[in-house]
Amino acid sequence: MRQPGDKMRLGAFLTATGQHIAAWRHPDVQADGGINLQEYIRIVKIAEAGKFDMMFLADNAGIWDRELESDGRSSRAGYFEPITLLSALSAVTEKIGLVATATTSFNEPYTIARKYASLDHLSGGRAGWNLVTSANAAEAYNYGLDVHLLHAERYNRAEEFADVVTGLWETWEDDALLFDKEGGRFFDPDKLKLLNHAGKYFKVRGPLNVPRTPQGRPVMVQAGSSEPGKELAARTAEVVFTAQPKLEDGIAFYADLKGRLARYGRTPCELKIMPGLSPVVGATREEAQAKFRELQDLIDPDVALGMLSSMAGHDLSGYPLDGPFPDLSDSDSGKGRLKVLTDTARRENMTIRELANHIAGTRGHNLVIGTPTEIADQMEEWFASEAADGFNIMPQALPGSLSDFVDLVIPELRKRGLFRDEYEGTTLRENLGLPWPELGGVRRAAKQDASLT
């Protein structure tokens, strides 16, 4: 499936303070990283010096109950809103892609289309939108609801939402702006179209009040692994971020998702699959293990159990902490996650405590502890086996774990010809090797289009 010479793609998943639940307590970490712009600038510059394709920000439109109920022990209650943060970072970076998460469940498509198009202009073509449907009821409570939307309903809305957003991004043709001072023509009216979308969830006339963007349109990113999630990704996503802790599962997921593209008239290279990878790097394996132990020792057991409960979609505080992880019924939030947790617990024969401690550092993603060679070996194996087109690197504690990866692992990947020496282009789309989005390519939801003339 892969093109000859294709390089590995790398994203930097930059949760404030780091991926590890106790990172904020580490002596080398700025505990206020989530609201500290200077610290984020320092971090994104490390990632850009390493030539990462993009930085990636997760998001929730509310404080999860596990945070509220943590007695102040959990660090993810307050932080920058991602689009504002990435807009700020766009002014102090030059090449790295800027991918922010936004939910389709509690936003309006015109607003989302506009903000990401604006970020794409601000950054010279480096914006990406990670579409999520909001797994947590805490968000619904902030947007007028007493109970969360059902999974199927969320995905129906997301399908239409994605089409309206991409449709709005295409209301301006590439060369619509004329800037003709002499003739008094600012834009060519024949190259600006209404959208006139009218669907089950949305009615949007358009056009967008932001012109066609430097990379045609922002890159579409998704992370769903449920059936509707994979189907939406196959139809509309250009990058998929996924939690695959095991190679065989990664290969199966990759083949499954890439195999769905043809039915939407797409080729496999139009979608890059990038599993999460949380590396702990040391000059020796012992040094790496010591680094990880240092973080693990800072875990608050209640916070870890709260996070596990939240990820599983079930309150686990009633189960014996040193007993096995129970068989739980599929909840309606984040369907893919419970399966990953259950598989991991069964495979490694973990107790609840052990699983809670395990996910405290990984949040269900692939944890690799070792030397640069060992980590590069595993990355190469996944890449060669077609389990991954690249990885979303999830540093455990910032900025140290990111610096370690940039200083130690990336040179090893380069030596093997797996990763770039320099950015190939100026836009995220160019660096990811994604095609220019032709107009009409994703405009399946627009029921009627009308020229203005």
Added chain:
Amino acid sequence: MRQPGDKMRLGAFLTATGQHIAAWRHPDVQADGGINLQEYIRIVKIAEAGKFDMMFLADNAGIWDRELESDGRSSRAGYFEPITLLSALSAVTEKIGLVATATTSFNEPYTIARKYASLDHLSGGRAGWNLVTSANAAEAYNYGLDVHLLHAERYNRAEEFADVVTGLWETWEDDALLFDKEGGRFFDPDKLKLLNHAGKYFKVRGPLNVPRTPQGRPVMVQAGSSEPGKELAARTAEVVFTAQPKLEDGIAFYADLKGRLARYGRTPCELKIMPGLSPVVGATREEAQAKFRELQDLIDPDVALGMLSSMAGHDLSGYPLDGPFPDLSDSDSGKGRLKVLTDTARRENMTIRELANHIAGTRGHNLVIGTPTEIADQMEEWFASEAADGFNIMPQALPGSLSDFVDLVIPELRKRGLFRDEYEGTTLRENLGLPWPELGGVRRAAKQDASLT
């Protein structure tokens, strides 16, 4: 009413390319200014060097019909979304306030509270929110509606919206964040509260997932001049931007609005009134007039008539262009504006064409053409007469008209002791001389508050 020693406040109203409708055609103006970050950085740095309190961005959530129907001759069809732009500018400025417009009619309060709180953290306490209710139906068409919301309905929603936003900004107490690495306490749970708002339009649990901001909360700005607009401002605004082309009207508006504050338990100094002022500065009056004529000569008559129609809320293309401005019935959009237009036309005995050309450079605001002394004289007169606590300066063409004001008028204001030499503080609130917002001061809509504990 004013405190002794109070200085004049200055905002910079930085529409892309400038306030004048034909500015983009001027040879010294970057025609692509609306989507050119480097140009905006250059401009905001001029304003910051001049020690402006803030830069101010207007906004519409859609392309107005007058733009769409301009045959490509109008320049306001596409531009940066303001919150993303100001977030970018927050990373490259240090002192100047950053005020962006957002509508209460087509947003959700949790989203708005979050974005502006995030901008306040990004900028170290320099964010302001200009609350508008959307005067134009084009926005409604992008948000599910076939007809626009009625004026009264918009203001009812805005009243509740403002309370939810300020309530969310107060869900974190000032010192809620502990960052206690040793003890494992990230925040103090007793200092984080639910909002539990349930009203006619919104149901919002909270808390906000952004902590209390550097200036307590973003500065609340408004521009409505209808009765409901003035009442909302008297209750919730800290800065009011208003179009007052005539001194007597400015004095009356100032006395009217300040007089309404007491009934909400507020003192006059808690709200700063800043009329728009569009200066054209020259070393001599002739030079200033020549500068203005140069812009006026670039006006496209159809574009000017389209803007006048749009501001009046009535299509004027059926009236004789060289006949008098007709008596029009009050439309439902932007009630205050039609009165300003009618008053101006009657006072100056203007034809439709003359009024269209007049507002092409001012959009209904106070135009002053003259030497630095003449402009400072008028500003001083308005300030001393209590028609203004300061001005929102609307440069005709960017960056030239802004540089002229900074280089020529500001030194004259300083010489007279009317304007600062240096920023007094680091936050917008400090520079404007606004009090620190005590918790509970604006939390009138929260029907019930619940501690988390």
